[in-house]
Amino acid sequence: MAVIWRGNTQDRLHQDTISSGGGNSHKHKDKYKDKEHKHKDHKKDRERDKSKYGNSDHKEFSEKKHREKDRIKHEDVSTDRHKDKHKEKDHRKDESGLFIRCLFLFFRTEFKPKKIKIENDRVDKKTKKRKQDEDIKPKKTQKNKKGEVADGKKKAKKEPEEKWKWWEEERATDGSKWRFLEHKGPVMAAPYEPLPSKVRFFYDGKQMKLGPEAEEVATFFAKMLDHEYTTKDAFRKNFFKDWRKEMTSEEKSKITDLKKCNFNEMGEYFKAQSEARKAMTKDDKLKIKVENERLLQEYGFCIMDNHKERIANFRIEPPGLFRGRGDHPKMGMLKRRIRPEDIIINCSKDSKHPKPPPGTKWKELRHDNKVTWLVSWTENIQGSIKYIMLNPSSRIKGEKDWQKYETARNLKKCVDRLRNQYREDWKSKEMRIRQRAVALYFIDKLALRAGNEKEEGESADTVGCCSLRVEHINLYPEKDGQEFVVEFDFLGKDSIRYYNKVPVEKRVFKNLQLFMENKQPEDDLFDRLNTSILNKHLQELMDGLTAKVFRTYNASITLQQQLKELTSPDENLPAKILSYNRANRAVAILCNHQRAPPKTFEKSMQNLQTKIDAKKDQLSDAKRDVKSAKADLKVRRDEKSKKAVETKKKAVERLEEQLMKLEVQATDREENKQIALGTSKLNYLDPRISVAWCKKWGIPIEKIYNKTQREKFAWAIDMAEDDYEF
DNA sequence: AAGGTGACTTAGGACTAGTTGG
């Protein structure tokens, strides 16, 4: 098959080695838990062999830490720094109580404010340089006009309020998240519509009419009939137990065995409904669309501090059967319907408060501007709180996102020092320090998650770094020609399997042997460590540092390195994009972002191949044509045949290009079979790296980010230049 | 420390809309 450029994403660089041995002292006191761990069942057994990088990139540590928590450091506005790149240096000089400092400074970084023209002049005066024409894209909408004005709730929506550049404004420094917040409240789940009476339910072969409560819950089950999990014991058991709670006493006494329940007619009915929906006329579909749009317009936005912002999830989650991921002990439980009485509304005192549906009231109306959510309620499966919050394109999310990358860049400056330190710590005489150091090494090198402890029986048995158990690793003094190999095999977040064989330094290896001494498979590997100890330690090493910062840092730095390495200047556009995707893929592999291979994968691959073959045929035909045209030309030597040759040549070129494009596509798709790029792109990769890359190579940003992504990363697109360095 | 809660980020899969090419 014609797959070109097969690059092996799995190949990895590796560096470290070093060694030395070490015996130690120890004594562990254990606090082992005894639980039964089952987790054989790697249900999604998508295994992959990966190896990882570590990377190196360093910089001097120079930062001082301390910064009041919550606050953002920033600079006094009046000072004129923030010229372009001025490096961080400290900015902690707080001026006399003037708590307003400029945001730019906070995020040191070479950030050059660009064209401004924001509404507030105050901003204006502080932003001096503005450069224009940065834009990557042809979009015209870019220019913002004076959006709105002063406070007050004038719902400024005459016009979509062109692109507000919140990143050119100051940030609050008092821990408040907003000053004014107004919204319409959530959209409640649609009420239950009883089944038409022709749709029957049978118990033990006999038809039985259910009351509306029991019937509703039954429909939840009926809708899942062809799902595999309705066959799982835990699912059925949990469902049945909760279902019975909804039954009248009469129903309850009759229905005692789930196996005797026949939901088929109900299942068929829903299937038919969805068919019908698909078959609806254009007109009807349009009507639905319009209605959705209306709902979105009405409930999908809020006013926060003078700006209309999009809400992420404005609908209350409808009732249904809970399906956790992996082997979840609560699968099948009834997720109950949320009523207005369960809902807490958060908004400004002086805003127009959302009103509850007629005849109901909210559980509570509060005005807490220290949080970002608009609505919350407590969910009944785990008892956790759910929230309605703003869209990623909103100021409140964007600032936080930006800040996250700045913290990761700070780590870049001191990562060398930290690495040296944890290596030293491998030799510590204190067990807890060694454990901390080895765990940190894993987090850094393998981008593992922190691994909070979880309550047993409340959720699937998954682990992260600190919660690894002895049974999750195997040690091989020598394997496949490499020394000191650690084999990881565990279920991580979302019960995604993490499988990796990594050669480690000898000291790490020895330490692991030590940690495992006298332990049972189900004992904690790091019995003297947990995430809170680890994070406390990290916080001391660098302000704002926590375990997850390493993931962000390593992901972003890897992207940057890989882009540098993979992009070749003379490649054409599709090839450049392939290079980008490969860099992105390297990160996804590092972070273990997997996906189930699409159901239609094989087939669609085949289709592509067919196309490629067809294209090849066309190409060889076209080549033949050129030849014969040339021959013609030789004989005739007239203008006309000359033209003909040109035309045919053009055709060949065009075909070649098309073929190449297809082949690139095939390669990309193949390599991406079980790797999901979206998660890293959205959550781990500093968007400025991508923006800079696009600018540097003249790639339209749309090739890398779709519309939603461009909205989320508007700040980066606006501010990053082609020379941006993470 | 330990344990609990709250807020917020990160995650994969289901669902849907939009595009393409037959």
Place this chain on the structure above:
DNA sequence: CCAACTAGTCCTAAGTCACCTT
């Protein structure tokens, strides 16, 4: 024009981490 297939959106579960209480 329609079916087939993707790409993008929606959904909500499952993490992280700070902070509070004991």
